[in-house]
Amino acid sequence: MIAKTILCIEDDRFIGEMYVRSLKKAGYEVDWMVDGNDGLIAARNKQYDFILLDVMLPERRGTEILDALRGGKEDLIPHTHVIILTNFEQDDESRLAMQKHADAYLIKAEITPKKLISVIQHLSNA
Amino acid sequence: MAVKEEEIKPIKLASQFWPTFFRQRLIVLITTQIFLMSAFTLILMLILSKTLTINSLILWPVTIALFAVSLGLNVMILLSTARPTRDLMAAIITVSGEKSALTPPNPNTSENERTGFRDALQTIYELSTKKSSEIEEAAEPQISVVAEALDITTCGFVAMNKNRKVIYANKAAPTHIDIDGLQTLDLLFNEKDSLDTWLNECSDNSVHAKHVWVRIPDRLPNQEGRRFFDVIASYQKSSTIEVILCLVDKTDSYITEEEDLDFISFAAHELRGPITVIKGYVDILQDELHDVLQNDQAELFNRLSISSSRLSGYIDNILNTSRYDRRHLKIRLNEDTVTAVYDIIKDDMQLRASVQNRLLSVNIPADLPTIAVDRASMSEVFGNLIDNAIKYSNEGGAINVTAKTNGNFVDVSIQDHGIGMPESVVSQLFQKFYRSHRSRETVAGTGIGLYISKAIVESHGGTVSVRSQDGRGSTFIVSLPIYSTVADKLKTGDNSNEGLISEGNGWIKNHSMFRG
Numbered sequence: 001m002i003a004k005t006i007l008c009i010e011d012d013r014f015i016g017e018m019y020v021r022s023l024k025k026a027g028y029e030v031d032w033m034v035d036g037n038d039g040l041i042a043a044r045n046k047q048y049d050f051i052l053l054d055v056m057l058p059e060r061r062g063t064e065i066l067d068a069l070r071g072g073k074e075d076l077i078p079h080t081h082v083i084i085l086t087n088f089e090q091d092d093e094s095r096l097a098m099q100k101h102a103d104a105y106l107i108k109a110e111i112t113p114k115k116l117i118s119v120i121q122h123l124s125n126a
Numbered sequence: 127m128a129v130k131e132e133e134i135k136p137i138k139l140a141s142q143f144w145p146t147f148f149r150q151r152l153i154v155l156i157t158t159q160i161f162l163m164s165a166f167t168l169i170l171m172l173i174l175s176k177t178l179t180i181n182s183l184i185l186w187p188v189t190i191a192l193f194a195v196s197l198g199l200n201v202m203i204l205l206s207t208a209r210p211t212r213d214l215m216a217a218i219i220t221v222s223g224e225k226s227a228l229t230p231p232n233p234n235t236s237e238n239e240r241t242g243f244r245d246a247l248q249t250i251y252e253l254s255t256k257k258s259s260e261i262e263e264a265a266e267p268q269i270s271v272v273a274e275a276l277d278i279t280t281c282g283f284v285a286m287n288k289n290r291k292v293i294y295a296n297k298a299a300p301t302h303i304d305i306d307g308l309q310t311l312d313l314l315f316n317e318k319d320s321l322d323t324w325l326n327e328c329s330d331n332s333v334h335a336k337h338v339w340v341r342i343p344d345r346l347p348n349q350e351g352r353r354f355f356d357v358i359a360s361y362q363k364s365s366t367i368e369v370i371l372c373l374v375d376k377t378d379s380y381i382t383e384e385e386d387l388d389f390i391s392f393a394a395h396e397l398r399g400p401i402t403v404i405k406g407y408v409d410i411l412q413d414e415l416h417d418v419l420q421n422d423q424a425e426l427f428n429r430l431s432i433s434s435s436r437l438s439g440y441i442d443n444i445l446n447t448s449r450y451d452r453r454h455l456k457i458r459l460n461e462d463t464v465t466a467v468y469d470i471i472k473d474d475m476q477l478r479a480s481v482q483n484r485l486l487s488v489n490i491p492a493d494l495p496t497i498a499v500d501r502a503s504m505s506e507v508f509g510n511l512i513d514n515a516i517k518y519s520n521e522g523g524a525i526n527v528t529a530k531t532n533g534n535f536v537d538v539s540i541q542d543h544g545i546g547m548p549e550s551v552v553s554q555l556f557q558k559f560y561r562s563h564r565s566r567e568t569v570a571g572t573g574i575g576l577y578i579s580k581a582i583v584e585s586h587g588g589t590v591s592v593r594s595q596d597g598r599g600s601t602f603i604v605s606l607p608i609y610s611t612v613a614d615k616l617k618t619g620d621n622s623n624e625g626l627i628s629e630g631n632g633w634i635k636n637h638s639m640f641r642g
Binding site (some may be wrong): 014015018019021024056068087088089091092093107109111112113114118 | 333345389394395397399400401402403405406407409411413441442445454456
């Protein structure tokens with residue numbers, strides 16, 4: 001099986017490192033971007049199987065990144081699963097808007113890397 | 127009561143005065159003239175009885191000639207003396223606005239100018255223009271005072287016609303005019319409970335109706351100058367103004383609340399970051415160190431693990447409470463099973479029970495009907511109740527989670543055999559920050575778990591009840607509507623399943639879904 005590729009856009013160093021470490025150990029290929037601009041560029045330049053997207057990001061918020069990738073007429077990443085990973089309690093409008101374009105919406109404080117991997121596996125098999 | 131006929135007297139108009147008056151004076155004049163003439167003739171006949179007799183040829187022509195001349199002179203005098211009165215009367219009638227046969231006099235004739243009568247007439251005519259302009263001034267101020275007042279007030283007023291076009295909006299009303307000159311209301315109603323939906327409903331079912339919305343913003347959250355209104359709408363079918371909206375600008379009070387909510391959201395975000403790392407690495411280390419950890423060390427890791435879960439649970443409670451109190455808590459109801467809801471917290475709860483040496487047994491029948499539920503919110507409720515059961519029971523105590531159908535509801539019971547509570551405590555249990563005297567000393571907690579749990583359950587159209595015996599344990603029962611009993615109502619809500627808590631005492635827009 002070819003290793004699944006994952007783009008992790010996460011500005012918290014500890015959290016980012018934790019996810020990258022666990023995902024790599026589980027056999028995934030992971031690119032990690034810390035700011036929103038780099039994250040959007042990476043998502044456009046390479047086709048990933050999964051994008052883990054934070055909401056509160058420097059330079060460009062997760063909402064804008066998702067909107068740039070999927071908000072237009074054409075879905076720029078039709079073969080990618082997007083998982084929103086945030087600790088920020090958004091207002092309902094924004095959350096619903098993001099959920100519409102994403103495959104999962106998870107609160108980071110409520111999941112562990114193990115749980116994240118099980119969500120990824122679940123989505124790959126779906 | 128009947129009015130006697132003779133009491134009713136026709137009202138005489140000023141225009142009727144002159145003809146009557148003139149006719150009477152004329153009659154008086156002629157009669158007087160005849161009387162005087164007859165007296166004069168008789169006296170003449172007595173004095174000149176020799177030459178003038180009744181048969182005298184000269185008597186009658188002289189008398190008649192004298193009569194005619196004097197009558198003519200008198201009438202001329204009458205006419206000329208009465209003329210100013212007539213003119214004044216005509217002027218007054220004209221000014222009063224009545225119709226009259228009299229032609230209004232021209233004050234600017236050379237004669238009037240010469241005699242000075244012009245001034246008198248002009249005074250009357252000026253009175254009239256003054257009077258009418260005063261009337262206008264009196265009416266106009268009323269309109270302009272109202273318009274001005276409406277523009278000064280912070281309350282918005284909007285009137286719409288039956289085509290739902292804005293025909294009037296004061297300054298405070300959030301409207302904009304587009305390039306076609308069309309004025310539109312800038313209010314962002316909740317999609318399912320908008321002005322249009324209500325008006326559609328009204329035009330189908332109502333003649334007169336009233337509706338109130340609270341906390342309606344005019345712009346999106348990230349737009350500047352966002353204001354919040356409470357909107358009171360009145361509807362009157364087929365009236366020229368069919369809809370009147372009164373918008374109370376509540377921005378000041380709501381913005382403060384919004385800012386509080388923002389603060390709590392940001393605080394929660396900050397707190398959740400470290401929790402994510404602690405929780406994540408505890409889990410990772412538990413796995414990776416599995417083979418080298420001593421039993422007691424593994425136990426310590428379990429405690430770390432459940433503590434971090436509890437911490438994130440408390441943050442959820444705080445966020446939910448803050449949203450609930452500000453009527454921001456939204457519940458999305460979907461068809462789901464009790465098992466699926468419990469599965470979210472299953473591992474965590476088992477771990478919490480076993481680490482604290484409680485026996486948690488969960489028995490949810492597989493053939494239960496599905497319920498209408500917001501999975502994430504309800505799992506928090508179950509988590510709160512099971513966590514309480516763990517806290518308030520004794521070492522080695524059993525906690526039983528069971529579920530059964532009860533009419534249109536599914537009852538989920540969480541039973542412990544712990545310290546229980548006296549009656550007096552039960553009634554206060556769901557108050558915010560309530561801690562029983564005893565538990566304050568012995569058990570840690572914030573006192574918002576039950577408060578928010580009750581709120582969430584009731585937002586589902588369900589109930590929480592409690593049975594307790596002091597010293598013998600408590601049972602909390604969560605009753606949730608069976609999906610099939612509310613499916614239709616949820617679908618008419620455009621499948622949105624949105625429950626916005628919007629009424630003062632908690633209850634909630636989509637409660638109408640459950641209570642008819």
